[in-house]
Amino acid sequence: MPIVLARLDQRLIHGQVLASPALARDGINGVILADDNISPELRRIYDSGMEAADVGFAKGRHYVKPSLLPALLREKDTPDSRFLVLFRDPKSVLVAVTAGLGLESLNLGNYATLSPDPVVLCSCLKLGPSELEDLNLLSRLVPLLYFGSLEYSSETSRAYKPPGTANTEKTEKPKKSKRYAGAENNG
Numbered sequence: 334m335p336i337v338l339a340r341l342d343q344r345l346i347h348g349q350v351l352a353s354p355a356l357a358r359d360g361i362n363g364v365i366l367a368d369d370n371i372s373p374e375l376r377r378i379y380d381s382g383m384e385a386a387d388v389g390f391a392k393g394r395h396y397v398k399p400s401l402l403p404a405l406l407r408e409k410d411t412p413d414s415r416f417l418v419l420f421r422d423p424k425s426v427l428v429a430v431t432a433g434l435g436l437e438s439l440n441l442g443n444y445a446t447l448s449p450d451p452v453v454l455c456s457c458l459k460l461g462p463s464e465l466e467d468l469n470l471l472s473r474l475v476p477l478l479y480f481g482s483l484e485y486s487s488e489t490s491r492a493y494k495p496p497g498t499a500n501t502e503k504t505e506k507p508k509k510s511k512r513y514a515g516a517e518n519n520g
Contacts, residue, residue, distance in 0.1 A: 335416050336436065340439070341422070343445065365397060365419070370421075399420065399429040400428050427467045438475065440479060455480050
């Protein structure tokens with residue numbers, strides 16, 4: 334599968350992501366923004382930001398509805414494809430995963446709910462009840478959900494475990510395997 338890194342961040346593209354050493358280290362050569370609401374104006378803003386940051390994505394910049402992401406990835410799956418996929422909210426990730434997207438891991442970057450009573454998971458992740466429910470469901474479908482920098486490190490990243498489950502501070506990133514949506518989270 335051509336996904337190398339996947340991130341939940343309501344800002345989608347911004348300088349911290351574009352400047353991440355993980356992009357060069359992991360040979361990221363394309364970016365996909367999976368969201369239902371990216372207007373032509375937002376596309377122009379994101380495109381100009383990536384051009385200004387001089388991020389060369391040889392495999393292109395793609396904008397897709399989350400439900401269509403698995404089909405796009407099948408179309409773009411070549412031996413040298415290495416994509417960063419960005420999701421605006423937990424629902425977008427859940428839609429993509431239930432549509433057949435197999436994710437090894439998901440970086441929980443930045444999300445602030447509009448809900449009046451948010452659950453604060455960390456300083457940059459504040460979820461409303463439905464978003465927390467989506468994230469808890471994702472924790473059963475994606476082997477590793479983690480807080481921290483874009484690149485996973487067992488020293489600096491912390492795995493997310495839903496309330497009522499064992500929460501370990503350090504969790505090893507899963508080895509590459511053929512896991513697909515619906516697979517049980519054994520981690």
